[in-house]
Amino acid sequence: MTELLTAAQMRAIEQAAIDSGDVTGLELMERAGRGVVEAIFEEWPELAKPNRGASPSGSPGYLGPRETRAARRRAVVLCGPGNNGGDGFVVARRLLDKGWDVEVFLFGDPDKLPPDARTNYDVWCSMGAVKKLEVDAVTSGPRPTLLIDAMFGTGLTRAIPLDCALAFHAIEKRDVGDRHPWLVPYHRVAIDTPSGLDTDSGKFLLPEFSGDADDEEDWESYWEWWQNDASMRLLLPDLTISFHRRRLGHVLSDVSRKVVVCDIGLGKEDRHPAHLLWPHSNDVVRLLDFDVPKGRSKRAWPGNDLDKRRGAQSHKYTHGHALILSGQSGKGGAARLAARGALRIGAGLVTVAPTPGALQENAARLDAIMLSPVGDAPTLETVLADERFNALCLGPGLGQERARELVPVALAAERATVLDADALTAFADNPAGLFDMLHENCVLTPHAGEFARLFPDIAEKLNAPATQGPAYSKVDATREAAARAGCVVLFKGPDTVIAAPDGRCSINSAAYERSAPWLASAGTGDVLAGFVTGLLARGFKPIQAAETAAWMHVECALEFGPGLIAEDLSEMLPNVFRKLGV
Ligand SMILES: NC(=O)C1=CN([C@@H]2O[C@H](COP(=O)(O)OP(=O)(O)OC[C@H]3O[C@@H](n4cnc5c(N)ncnc54)[C@H](O)[C@@H]3O)[C@@H](O)[C@H]2O)[C@@H](O)CC1
Numbered sequence: 395m396t397e398l399l400t401a402a403q404m405r406a407i408e409q410a411a412i413d414s415g416d417v418t419g420l421e422l423m424e425r426a427g428r429g430v431v432e433a434i435f436e437e438w439p440e441l442a443k444p445n446r447g448a449s450p451s452g453s454p455g456y457l458g459p460r461e462t463r464a465a466r467r468r469a470v471v472l473c474g475p476g477n478n479g480g481d482g483f484v485v486a487r488r489l490l491d492k493g494w495d496v497e498v499f500l501f502g503d504p505d506k507l508p509p510d511a512r513t514n515y516d517v518w519c520s521m522g523a524v525k526k527l528e529v530d531a532v533t534s535g536p537r538p539t540l541l542i543d544a545m546f547g548t549g550l551t552r553a554i555p556l557d558c559a560l561a562f563h564a565i566e567k568r569d570v571g572d573r574h575p576w577l578v579p580y581h582r583v584a585i586d587t588p589s590g591l592d593t594d595s596g597k598f599l600l601p602e603f604s605g606d607a608d609d610e611e612d613w614e615s616y617w618e619w620w621q622n623d624a625s626m627r628l629l630l631p632d633l634t635i636s637f638h639r640r641r642l643g644h645v646l647s648d649v650s651r652k653v654v655v656c657d658i659g660l661g662k663e664d665r666h667p668a669h670l671l672w673p674h675s676n677d678v679v680r681l682l683d684f685d686v687p688k689g690r691s692k693r694a695w696p697g698n699d700l701d702k703r704r705g706a707q708s709h710k711y712t713h714g715h716a717l718i719l720s721g722q723s724g725k726g727g728a729a730r731l732a733a734r735g736a737l738r739i740g741a742g743l744v745t746v747a748p749t750p751g752a753l754q755e756n757a758a759r760l761d762a763i764m765l766s767p768v769g770d771a772p773t774l775e776t777v778l779a780d781e782r783f784n785a786l787c788l789g790p791g792l793g794q795e796r797a798r799e800l801v802p803v804a805l806a807a808e809r810a811t812v813l814d815a816d817a818l819t820a821f822a823d824n825p826a827g828l829f830d831m832l833h834e835n836c837v838l839t840p841h842a843g844e845f846a847r848l849f850p851d852i853a854e855k856l857n858a859p860a861t862q863g864p865a866y867s868k869v870d871a872t873r874e875a876a877a878r879a880g881c882v883v884l885f886k887g888p889d890t891v892i893a894a895p896d897g898r899c900s901i902n903s904a905a906y907e908r909s910a911p912w913l914a915s916a917g918t919g920d921v922l923a924g925f926v927t928g929l930l931a932r933g934f935k936p937i938q939a940a941e942t943a944a945w946m947h948v949e950c951a952l953e954f955g956p957g958l959i960a961e962d963l964s965e966m967l968p969n970v971f972r973k974l975g976v
Pocket residue numbers: 408419422423424426474475476477478479480481508545546547548549550551552553554555585586587637658
């Protein structure tokens with residue numbers, strides 16, 4: 395797992411390195427600029443070839459008779475008023491050294507640049523011009539091969555100024571429909587982060603309303619203008635190149651097609667340990683980005699935990715018995731999906747508990763999964779007298795009325811318990827009543843709608859337009875929810891955030907290289923609830939079960955690929971296990 399950093403944490407790491415005397419800020423900026431150029435050439439190797447000029451001789455290294463001057467590689471670098479802009483000047487210099495045509499624009503006053511950025515500005519000025527960032531200037535001239543966004547990085551604390559927004563807008567307008575394959579390749583690169591994005595929350599920072607505060611209509615139209623015209627907010631990059639570690643905002647948004655991280659020599663955690671820089675290591679958010687090992691020899695997680703093989707002494711009961719509560723006749727599909735997920739991920743036994751009326755339907759659909767009818771709360775109490783049921787799942791297809799009746803009994807039994815779907819929505823009128831019953835062995839698995847029903851005030855903060863950074867993020871929201879509920883909360887989405895009441899937090903990303911949009915399909919959430927339940931039955935701690943299940947869920951989706959339906963997910967588990975060497 396790698397650590398995801400906030401802007402403050404990144405600054406602390408940089409400052410610690412500078413204070414230690416190992417490196418200067420200027421050296422770090424040089425490494426950053428060099429890293430950006432290397433990453434660009436790694437991403438688009440054709441750009442690393444020497445630039446070609448026109449030659450009447452027609453020699454191979456020169457432009458041919460049918461090629462135009464537009465075939466020359468040209469970069470436009472947009473520099474901002476801070477050190478992000480400083481990185482931009484380094485990149486401009488290094489591209490010029492490689493024979494590129496480079497045009498540099500600056501937003502802001504050169505005299506106000508911070509010292510390292512100013513030094514690189516001065517160096518650049520001895521090599522080329524710096525133009526003022528203006529709409530007409532920035533869109534004049536041939537379209538570049540590379541557009542470098544070095545406007546704002548981790549220092550952005552409020553919305554980009556209107557002049558920048560208008561420049562972005564003009565560039566976007568010029569480029570609409572212009573990204574045609576037969577045209578000169580055109581790539582957009584953001585240094586550190588797409589300018590306009592808050593690096594802690596992944597949200598766009600929107601301008602504060604400067605019109606008449608009493609005029610609601612005025613505010614609405616202003617807000618809509620920013621909301622609906624993304625080109626006013628940022629330049630959507632093909633590649634974002636960040637330094638040392640990914641930022642939270644990179645994972646909590648997916649505005650960039652790709653994010654890469656380049657090493658600027660700040661050392662590994664053992665040299666600048668996160669827990670020394672900020673005392674509560676629970677502050678650090680981890681990205682679930684485990685490599686699936688190629689060979690068994692490589693130490694890997696979660697393979698290690700999943701690899702508790704069934705020895706000669708083990709039998710099905712040593713791997714737990716999961717009980718999945720189900721609903722009425724005709725509503726059993728969701729619970730069956732969860733049950734199959736629990737069984738495939740390794741629970742020793744799984745029992746589905748539908749209403750007596752739905753017994754026939756389930757009997758016709760289940761083989762390895764057992765059945766035990768539960769008509770009402772007293773019956774559930776009797777069933778749970780069997781201590782071997784060590785993990786419960788309530789929610790998928792349960793029905794809200796039945797959830798209100800059964801959830802209190804299930805929670806009173808103090809087994810590891812997953813609450814999903816109807817078991818969450820059923821308490822929308824009285825979330826506090828639910829929180830009073832929850833215990834530390836519970837996992838709540840809400841999607842955004844369910845989250846808002848249980849934690850309306852938190853959801854409101856999360857969904858409010860962000861005008862200042864660091865903005866309230868999905869990480870903040872999930873942590874606050876977990877603390878309030880007193881148990882692990884797994885807040886689903888392409889960026890699934892998992893938090894425990896003590897602040898431990900991780901993100902399972904289904905974006906970028908793990909993008910699996912086909913996962914947004916009916917029933918996949920039920921399977922996830924089943925995965926968590928199965929792992930709880932196997933004895934995983936709640937946070938570990940939630941993290942492992944979320945990660946495996948995406949791995950299964952990637953393993954299957956497009957066309958996936960919920961039923962396919964669990965069937966991919968054997969392949970994923972094999973890849974893990976389990
Ligand atoms: N500190 C270091 O040692 C290193 C920093 N690096 C770069 O430096 C960046 C951070 O630099 P900075 O902290 O200077 O921050 P930025 O360059 O992100 O920008 C901050 C500057 O913009 C101003 N600003 C912020 N929001 C604004 C707004 N809405 N409108 C107008 N002005 C606004 C700030 O007052 C400040 O002058 C990183 O993202 C990274 O690209 C790299 O060079 C690596 C080394």
